[in-house]
Amino acid sequence: MRIAVFGTGMVGQAIAARCDELGHDVTVGTRDPAASRARKVADGTSEGSFGAWLDAHPGINLATYADAAAASELVVNATSGQVALAALGAAGSEHLTGKILIDISNPLDFSAGFPPTLFVKDTDSLGEQIQTAFPDTHVVKALNTLAAELMVRPAQLAGGQHSVFMSGNDAEAKATVHTLLEEFGHTDVIDLGDISTCRGTEMFLALWVRAMGALGTEMFNIKVVR
Amino acid sequence: MRIAVFGTGMVGQAIAARCDELGHDVTVGTRDPAASRARKVADGTSEGSFGAWLDAHPGINLATYADAAAASELVVNATSGQVALAALGAAGSEHLTGKILIDISNPLDFSAGFPPTLFVKDTDSLGEQIQTAFPDTHVVKALNTLAAELMVRPAQLAGGQHSVFMSGNDAEAKATVHTLLEEFGHTDVIDLGDISTCRGTEMFLALWVRAMGALGTEMFNIKVVR
Numbered sequence: 001m002r003i004a005v006f007g008t009g010m011v012g013q014a015i016a017a018r019c020d021e022l023g024h025d026v027t028v029g030t031r032d033p034a035a036s037r038a039r040k041v042a043d044g045t046s047e048g049s050f051g052a053w054l055d056a057h058p059g060i061n062l063a064t065y066a067d068a069a070a071a072s073e074l075v076v077n078a079t080s081g082q083v084a085l086a087a088l089g090a091a092g093s094e095h096l097t098g099k100i101l102i103d104i105s106n107p108l109d110f111s112a113g114f115p116p117t118l119f120v121k122d123t124d125s126l127g128e129q130i131q132t133a134f135p136d137t138h139v140v141k142a143l144n145t146l147a148a149e150l151m152v153r154p155a156q157l158a159g160g161q162h163s164v165f166m167s168g169n170d171a172e173a174k175a176t177v178h179t180l181l182e183e184f185g186h187t188d189v190i191d192l193g194d195i196s197t198c199r200g201t202e203m204f205l206a207l208w209v210r211a212m213g214a215l216g217t218e219m220f221n222i223k224v225v226r
Numbered sequence: 227m228r229i230a231v232f233g234t235g236m237v238g239q240a241i242a243a244r245c246d247e248l249g250h251d252v253t254v255g256t257r258d259p260a261a262s263r264a265r266k267v268a269d270g271t272s273e274g275s276f277g278a279w280l281d282a283h284p285g286i287n288l289a290t291y292a293d294a295a296a297a298s299e300l301v302v303n304a305t306s307g308q309v310a311l312a313a314l315g316a317a318g319s320e321h322l323t324g325k326i327l328i329d330i331s332n333p334l335d336f337s338a339g340f341p342p343t344l345f346v347k348d349t350d351s352l353g354e355q356i357q358t359a360f361p362d363t364h365v366v367k368a369l370n371t372l373a374a375e376l377m378v379r380p381a382q383l384a385g386g387q388h389s390v391f392m393s394g395n396d397a398e399a400k401a402t403v404h405t406l407l408e409e410f411g412h413t414d415v416i417d418l419g420d421i422s423t424c425r426g427t428e429m430f431l432a433l434w435v436r437a438m439g440a441l442g443t444e445m446f447n448i449k450v451v452r
Contacts, residue, residue: 121347157452161451165433192436192439207426207427210418213419214423222448
């Protein structure tokens with residue numbers, strides 16, 4: 001499948017690398033490709049920078065949000081929640097029409113420090129805001145409930161015996177996303193219902209961040225035992 | 227242990243019956259004991275009523291909130307979130323001072339139907355509001371993340387291989403609650419930290435209610451796989 005991955009952070013890199021490894025045709029979308037490629041890491045070196053990561057993944061293309069979306073059948077939004085709508089707006093609704101958009105972003109607000117609060121919740125969600133802004137795109141919220149490495153390689157934890165969730169209005173789009181999640185190694189994909197059900201998974205982040213603090217690791221996930 | 231259980235609903239009955247079965251000295255606290263005892267169920271019969279339940283549990287006492295609290299070493303708040311502070315206020319802070327209060331209530335607001343929203347969240351929680359209102363009581367939020375029958379008999383699901391959480395400011399109180407949860411059959415009790423961490427478990431309800439809808443059962447829980 002031709003997949004665009006929006007976002008050059010940890011989540012974007014994990015999703016892009018895994019999709020590339022699985023044989024998909026991957027383009028990372030970003031606001032300014034030249035700037036993303038040249039960006040150094042915090043210590044001023046290029047080691048561990050996005051450019052270095054990209055050089056290590058020669059099968060992955062880099063393009064603007066618009067060009068990446070135009071070239072793709074499926075778009076993964078792996079930007080931070082604060083910039084998600086802006087990134088998708090920069091892609092242009094004409095390049096997202098009729099396509100599947102997997103939204104991984106969470107509405108985390110770190111302005112008051114850690115743990116973050118949510119800038120939308122309970123009576124609305126970021127997933128719904130994206131679906132409303134792009135009514136002709138099939139938004140499927142998924143993978144926003146676990147760490148990047150476990151999103152794409154769940155089998156490294158308890159042989160993959162834990163759960164992920166999907167929320168979305170289009171059954172066919174969810175079937176495609178389900179298949180991709182199984183390619184990643186997920187064994188228990190729970191379809192919660194329409195896109196409004198992602199209020200549940202986004203609000204779960206309030207527990208996730210505190211469990212991470214208590215456990216001292218991001219390498220955990222929940223299994224829905226029933 | 228002398229345990230007061232506030233609330234005559236499903237959660238209160240489950241907790242009271244289980245504590246009685248385990249050999250604790252249990253008093254159910256309610257606003258008006260005579261009214262609670264006489265209350266019929268929806269179809270107007272006494273079968274399945276609280277009075278009938280009480281008759282079937284001769285070891286369990288019924289008293290006002292104040293008398294139940296006064297007679298107890300540990301209080302379990304199993305009222306609905308909407309009335310939790312009023313019930314505890316009726317008990318009187320003098321009867322709660324220095325005691326452990328296990329708060330199971332969730333700030334659910336059903337005024338707009340199902341799924342419920344939360345009337346406090348994200349920057350505050352019902353557990354914190356209770357701790358603030360009763361500063362000399364050791365509030366431990368626990369068991370608010372699963373169905374009543376699983377709170378008290380976790381072993382009936384997957385041999386008890388799933389998780390519960392605790393939030394509270396007092397380590398000794400949490401140790402006592404931990405022991406009680408193990409008596410119930412819980413095998414994985416995760417201490418999230420101080421009482422503010424119950425924002426996480428209360429907000430988890432947004433996922434719990436939607437997972438219940440998708441799974442078609444309340445008989446599920448999460449296991450934190452790590």
